[in-house]
Amino acid sequence: MAHIENISEFEGESVTLQGWLHNRRSSGKLHFLTLRDGTGFIQAVMSKTAVGDQTFLQVKHLGQETALTLDGVVRADTRAPGGYELDATGISVVGETHEYPVTPKEHGVDFLLDHRHLWVRAERQHAVLRVRHSVVNAVRDYLNTEGFILADTPVFTPAACEGTTTLFPVPYFDLGTAYLTQSGQLYNEANAMALGRVYCFGPTFRAEKSKTRRHLTEFWMVEPEMAYGTLDDVIALAEGLISSVVGRVLEERGRELDVLERDRGPLAGVVAPFPRMTYDEAVDILREAGRPIAYGDDFGGTDETILAKRFDRPVAIHRYPAAAKAFYMQPDPERPELSLSVDILAPEGYGEIVGGGQRLDDLALLEQRIAEHDLPKDAFEWYLDLRRYGNVPHAGFGMGIERVVAWICGLDHVRETIPFPRMLYRLTP
RNA sequence: UCCUCAGUAGCUCAAUUGGCAGAGCAUCCGGCUGUUAACCGGAGGGUUGCUGGUUCGAGUCCAGCCUGAGGAGCCA
Structure with a gap:
């Protein structure tokens, strides 16, 4: 055929x-x-x-x-x-078909999203979804080749993985309220202690009222986790993964990139190693650029764009203040007020595509952090067991697939990178 | 939640100081042997988001509401 x-x-x-x-x-x-x-x-x-x-x-x-x-x-x-x-x-x-709504002329965003079930037939959308397919395959191939075992984590969870982010509640039989997962990380840590190097790859749900070109309420995230892994291992793995994914798309989706009129130049330069800087260095750069940033604050979208535009490939920013990151981050032994964390920012203003770091492995300190964040300790007893039995240093990260696809395709919004986007004010079709 | 912007034909948009509701595409009819969002001629197609107000007269001005978009915060 x-x-x-x-x-x-x-x-x-x-x-x-x-x-x-x-x-x-x-x-x-x-x-x-x-x-x-x-x-x-x-x-x-x-x-x-x-x-x-x-x-x-x-x-x-x-x-x-x-x-x-x-x-x-x-x-x-x-x-x-x-x-x-x-x-x-x-x-x-x-x-037969008559009066097909999505004509070859221009259309507005609202109309196109209302007709997403038909819009996916358009040549540009067709190209984006084929790039997404290659990105997903490249992610799986790279991690499989590097010895990672796919160990998927549950979508129904009993409580927050990170106390801050808003969750989607779901009634769960006689057991009360379950929540849709916002990260598989805590379960990943358990799987890593069983299988060594693992990853989960599935949908993630965030009930944040974020209404920007970088946000969906339902998105796909790949999360590798390494027993005996360190912050440096995380950065090296992310570099290898991202450059492998970009290379694969350039190799097998040239026609689709042509349809999208994507400039190959910025993509061709995405090879490891990536530039690295500390949070402290990033703050200095932002202050020189005139940004009024307080030490200890996380970076906003504008800050990320300023930092990323200094480089021709993704940049790894590491050692954020512990207060700006989740409770499970390992402190830097040389400066305990910092965490062994890393964000990787995509070039061309696409923002954070990877976030991760080395996990807190000190039982007493972890218990303290859980208390400080007002998290229910009972719900974390199983997680604390990981520190009680065969505790080792370990590290991992999460990478948002839609942001990676939007960047590689050169799109101005992540909503086109998934067949049926879920957003703050849109649940249909 | 806050800020900004938008809503007129199926779609994308015009409509001058408040004075007859318009065009292109799509649809239908006709023409054309190399078109690339083809082109040319003709026809049909309207509760101007909703409610109220001002006015001789409102798409246009005023008030409230609804819907959506972009951004902020937060995050991948």
């Missing part, structure tokens, strides 16, 4: 393509039909003499997104965007 993706293998041959009519341009005796089949887009040329008057007239009245199978001969043509065209010899209409 021929697909548009590998149509070059069929040059000179008769093929049948199963797909949908993406667009039609007609003259008196020629139809130019753009067909899409899920793997790509191709133009078919249908002449009146080749198919006869009756078929030619029928095709003239087919609407956009009509489902059809098209028979024809594959021909190389320099005028065609993909390098190949189809000389149509026959057509069979599978599903």
Whole structure:
């Protein structure tokens, strides 16, 4: 079976393509039909003499997104965007369509999001989702090759992983309220003590009332965790992972990047090692740039953009003040007020794509931090067991897939990087 | 939660000082043998987000509300 993706293998041959009519341009005796089949887009040329008057007239009245199978001969043509065209010899209409809403002209964001179930058929959206597929595959391949075991963590959780972030409550039979996971990390730590190097990869839910181009309420996150791992191990792993993912997209999604008109230059330079700076150094840079930042504050979106724009590849910022990070971060032994944490900021203003660090492994200090954060100690007893039995240094991070895809594709909003985005004011379709 | 902006034909948008509701695309009809968001000619298509107010007259001015977008905070 021929697909548009590998149509070059069929040059000179008769093929049948199963797909949908993406667009039609007609003259008196020629139809130019753009067909899409899920793997790509191709133009078919249908002449009146080749198919006869009756078929030619029928095709003239087919609407956009009509489902059809098209028979024809594959021909190389320099005028065609993909390098190949189809000389149509026959057509069979599978599903008629009239007045398809998402026309080839411009549309507003609200209209497009209301029609997301149809918008995903558009050429740009098709390209983004194929890039996402490659990103996800590259992540899994890299971690698998590095000896990580996939050990997925639960979506229903009994309490907050990090006390601060807002959670989505769900009624859970007779056991009261469960919450949708906001991170698999705590369970990852348990799995790492069993399997050594592990990762979880699944949806994550944040009920924050964030309404920006970088936020979804439901997003996908990959979280590797390493027993006997350190902060340096985390930074090295993240560098390897990110550069591997970018390399894979450049290798296998060139056509999609062309459709998105993505400049390859900034992506080609994304190779390890990445520049690194401490939180202290970052604060100095921001103050020199005139930002009124108080020492100890976390960085805002504008701050992140200023820092990231100084480099041609992602930058790792490490050793944040402990107060600015979650309760489970290991203190820096040389300066206990700092944490062995790291954020990696994507270039070109795309912000934080990775956050992680070395986990707090001192039982007494962990108990103290849980108390300081007013977290229910009972709910964390199992987590404290990890420090009681076979306790070792360990480290890990989380990487947000949608932000990575948005950056690689050069999009201005993460909502286009997932088939059906979930946002503060949008739950449908 | 706060700040800013927007809502007129299926879609994207115009409408001058408050004075007849418009265009392109889409749809329908016709034309064209190399189009790339094709083009050319014709036709149909309106509760101007909602409620109230000012006025001889409101898409336009006033008040309230609804919906959405961008940003802040927070985060991946």
